[in-house]
Amino acid sequence: MSDGNKICMGCLESKPLEAFHVKASGLFGRNQRCAECRRWVTLYRRYGITREEYEALAADGCQICGEPDAPNRRLDVDHDHAGESVRGVLCTNCNNGLGRFQDSAGLLRRAIKYLETR
Numbered sequence: 001m002s003d004g005n006k007i008c009m010g011c012l013e014s015k016p017l018e019a020f021h022v023k024a025s026g027l028f029g030r031n032q033r034c035a036e037c038r039r040w041v042t043l044y045r046r047y048g049i050t051r052e053e054y055e056a057l058a059a060d061g062c063q064i065c066g067e068p069d070a071p072n073r074r075l076d077v078d079h080d081h082a083g084e085s086v087r088g089v090l091c092t093n094c095n096n097g098l099g100r101f102q103d104s105a106g107l108l109r110r111a112i113k114y115l116e117t118r
Contacts (some may be wrong), residue, residue, distance in 0.1 A: 006030060010037025039074070047077050047086050054089070062091040 005014040010033040020030035021038065031038060040051045049057075054077070058069035069075045075089040081103065090098070101107045 008032075008034040008037055010034065010041070043077060047079060047084075049077065049086055057086075057089045062094050063088040064090055064094040067091040067094075 003014075005016055006020060006028055007014050008020070013034075015034050017028060017030055019034040019036070021035055022029060023031045033041065040054075043049055043051070043054055055069075057063075057077075058075050060066070061068040062075055063078075067075070069089070073092075075091055076095040078087045078090045078095055078098070079085060080087060098108075101111065
């Protein structure tokens with residue numbers, strides 16, 4: 001820690017303190033894992049997918065509009081809310097759009113028909 005860095009307990013790399021989220025009870029007031037490693041742990045706990053599986057899904061970008069995955073703007077994991085199975089990855093706009101239509105193909109078809117007739 002003498003150089004202003006902290007070792008991440010996930011990737012075991014020495015990183016600047018800014019790479020760790022603030023946590024009052026943590027060593028140096030920061031989490032044990034860097035923000036990037038915490039992301040992968042959260043994805044695994046929430047959706048059961050590994051970093052490699054996420055990266056394979058995200059390789060072609062958003063599965064609706066094609067927006068690429070980027071470190072400052074990650075793609076969202078899209079999942080079936082009933083069964084919790086992962087369907088793919090979407091940009092925030094497309095993911096929110098599906099959510100607004102309650103994941104209903106029928107509502108989306110009606111929206112398409114509406115747009116095509118206007």
